[in-house]
Amino acid sequence: xxxxxxxxxxxWPEDSLARVPYWVYQDEPNYKREMERLFEGATWNFVCLExxxxxxxxxxxxxxGDLPVxxxxxxxxKINCFENRCAHRGALIAFDDGGNVQNxxxxxxxxxxxxxxxxxxGIAFERGINGPDxxxxxxMPRGFERERFGPRKLRTTTLCGLVFATLSPDTAPIEEYIxxxxxxxxxxxxxxxxxxxxxxxQPLPNNWKLYVENVKDTYHASLLHTFLxxxxxxxxxxxxxxxxxxxxxxxxxxxxxxxxxxxAGAYKAQDIRTDQDGKFALADPSVLDSVEEFGDHIxxxxxxxxxxxxxxxxxxxxxxxxxxxxxxxxxxxxxxYFGFADDTPEMNRRRxxxxxxxxxxxxxxxxxGCVGGFVQRGTLAxxxxxxVIQMGGSTAESQETRATEASVRGFWKAYRxxxxx
Amino acid sequence: xxxxxxVELNAVYARVIDTEQFEEWPKLxxxxxxxxxxxxxxxxxxxxxxxxxxxxxxxxxDRISSLRKVNIYESQRYRHIVGLPVVLxxxxxxxxxxxxxxxxxxxxxxxxxxxxxxxxxxxxxPDTSGALRFSQRIVVCDGRRFDTLVAIPx
Numbered sequence: 001x002x003x004x005x006x007x008x009x010x011x012w013p014e015d016s017l018a019r020v021p022y023w024v025y026q027d028e029p030n031y032k033r034e035m036e037r038l039f040e041g042a043t044w045n046f047v048c049l050e051x052x053x054x055x056x057x058x059x060x061x062x063x064x065g066d067l068p069v070x071x072x073x074x075x076x077x078k079i080n081c082f083e084n085r086c087a088h089r090g091a092l093i094a095f096d097d098g099g100n101v102q103n104x105x106x107x108x109x110x111x112x113x114x115x116x117x118x119x120x121x122g123i124a125f126e127r128g129i130n131g132p133d134x135x136x137x138x139x140m141p142r143g144f145e146r147e148r149f150g151p152r153k154l155r156t157t158t159l160c161g162l163v164f165a166t167l168s169p170d171t172a173p174i175e176e177y178i179x180x181x182x183x184x185x186x187x188x189x190x191x192x193x194x195x196x197x198x199x200x201x202q203p204l205p206n207n208w209k210l211y212v213e214n215v216k217d218t219y220h221a222s223l224l225h226t227f228l229x230x231x232x233x234x235x236x237x238x239x240x241x242x243x244x245x246x247x248x249x250x251x252x253x254x255x256x257x258x259x260x261x262x263x264a265g266a267y268k269a270q271d272i273r274t275d276q277d278g279k280f281a282l283a284d285p286s287v288l289d290s291v292e293e294f295g296d297h298i299x300x301x302x303x304x305x306x307x308x309x310x311x312x313x314x315x316x317x318x319x320x321x322x323x324x325x326x327x328x329x330x331x332x333x334x335x336x337y338f339g340f341a342d343d344t345p346e347m348n349r350r351r352x353x354x355x356x357x358x359x360x361x362x363x364x365x366x367x368x369g370c371v372g373g374f375v376q377r378g379t380l381a382x383x384x385x386x387x388v389i390q391m392g393g394s395t396a397e398s399q400e401t402r403a404t405e406a407s408v409r410g411f412w413k414a415y416r417x418x419x420x421x
Numbered sequence: 422x423x424x425x426x427x428v429e430l431n432a433v434y435a436r437v438i439d440t441e442q443f444e445e446w447p448k449l450x451x452x453x454x455x456x457x458x459x460x461x462x463x464x465x466x467x468x469x470x471x472x473x474x475x476x477x478x479x480x481x482x483d484r485i486s487s488l489r490k491v492n493i494y495e496s497q498r499y500r501h502i503v504g505l506p507v508v509l510x511x512x513x514x515x516x517x518x519x520x521x522x523x524x525x526x527x528x529x530x531x532x533x534x535x536x537x538x539x540x541x542x543x544x545x546x547p548d549t550s551g552a553l554r555f556s557q558r559i560v561v562c563d564g565r566r567f568d569t570l571v572a573i574p575x
Binding site for chain 2: 196197198199200201202203204205224226227230279280282283284286287332337348352353355356359360361363366367369370373
């Protein structure tokens with residue numbers, strides 16, 4: 001059904017989580033509103049891994065929406081986060097991915113310096129310059145109050161080696177923000193020190209929300225991705241379900257590696273393209289050589305924390321993905337592949353092989369790179385039309401099936417609350 | 422090792438990909454082998470992961486059968502411009518070489534964009550018939566941004 005609404009854009013068409021207007025992926029003022037209300041609002045935003053900044057003075061740069069930030073570990077071991085913008089003329093204070101500083105950051109433009117908490121500490125020639133007549137000339141006015149100027153500071157919190165930051169004083173503690181069920185699924189995977197194995201960036205030709213929805217969409221996974229279905233990595237007919245946090249924003253979907261029983265023929269019966277069982281076989285199946293690592297038969301878990309953090313476990317292939325908006329119609333997907341510090345060489349090799357499944361060239365995830373762009377282009381002339389997100393009903397609670405769009409509706413529930421739509 | 426033969430191997434490699442004779446691509450490798458697609462940044466930091474990681478010819482064949490039969494993406498092809506190889510060393514009949522490349526991606530709608538640049542870090546030796554084959558090809562991309570998706574190997 002295609003419902004056409006006569007209202008002008010940026011008016012939410014009807015009060016249902018199962019209908020989303022296409023202007024949300026297209027509208028510039030709405031994007032600005034997202035930056036203010038979501039990313040700079042009462043949300044926890046992933047900024048780095050603790051493993052990225054183990055020592056005093058270690059820092060990384062990142063973005064919270066459009067807001068550039070520096071995350072740094074100070075002398076006390078505390079992690080601070082502040083806007084990567086000099087208080088003077090607004091230049092980036094740090095213009096690399098990360099590194100180590102001793103006690104301060106210094107803006108290259110006019111050498112204003114900041115301590116590791118983001119406080120403005122030094123102004124070059126603050127008192128001016130001694131002229132030939134012995135008089136001081138130039139410099140900042142006497143009444144200039146340095147402590148009143150500085151980049152915006154974000155609160156930080158850590159969880160299982162993940163570092164999140166928020167600009168708002170109102171954001172609930174991270175455990176409460178994520179919700180007990182989804183929190184348990186983070187702790188399940190991130191149960192010991194990790195080691196980063198590689199990083200890649202995948203620019204996508206679509207609004208950031210289309211990717212986040214895709215991640216939450218348990219319905220599409222085994223229909224779009226042949227690889228998942230054929231090799232029984234995840235089929236809707238296998239055990240599993242989706243957990244949605246009470247506020248809707250966070251989710252964890254999971255597939256349990258147990259036989260499908262009575263539903264085993266369901267894909268064949270519906271002639272679903274992705275079921276290539278018997279028609280497609282791997283010459284070297286070592287890419288799927290996996291071991292039970294977490295002791296609970298969950299072979300696939302995809303988890304998201306509102307607005308833009310994703311944790312992925314597909315067999316022994318582990319990654320965090322960070323969604324970075326780049327304007328209305330573009331985004332960056334930043335992949336960090338990881339293993340654990342105590343991995344054996346065999347486990348390391350297994351992870352390297354399984355990483356073929358994900359990322360920009362992933363056997364499984366490749367399609368997710370283009371499908372958002374298909375929606376972005378398909379809806380260009382349909383800003384006042386709506387998408388239909390009604391599998392599994394119109395609500396957003398946890399369900400013991402993945403033939404549902406409950407967690408996508410959960411996203412819109414949280415989105416509309418933050419955006420006041 | 423004769424430089425002209427290394428150049429020829431590189432030229433054949435580029436041609437089989439650019440002319441979409443993908444099934445010929447795995448045949449240019451020994452078995453076992455190592456093919457990895459990564460970035461200069463990962464290499465500099467000692468990070469091992471690849472976007473594509475294959476250590477047998479079978480894994481390379483699976484890449485091709487997957488892109489032919491399994492994966493969904495908008496039709497696209499590549500134009501490789503491959504520079505001249507430098508032979509960095511030779512040991513036990515195996516040459517270690519480095520060759521710069523540039524890949525333009527041509528999309529269905531006709532757009533031609535630079536998709537990647539970088540260098541191939543290779544180990545090359547003859548097979549039993551005397552033909553030169555890669556025992557290793559590490560594709561080290563200069564940047565780390567891979568637009569939309571990587572369906573076809575570099």
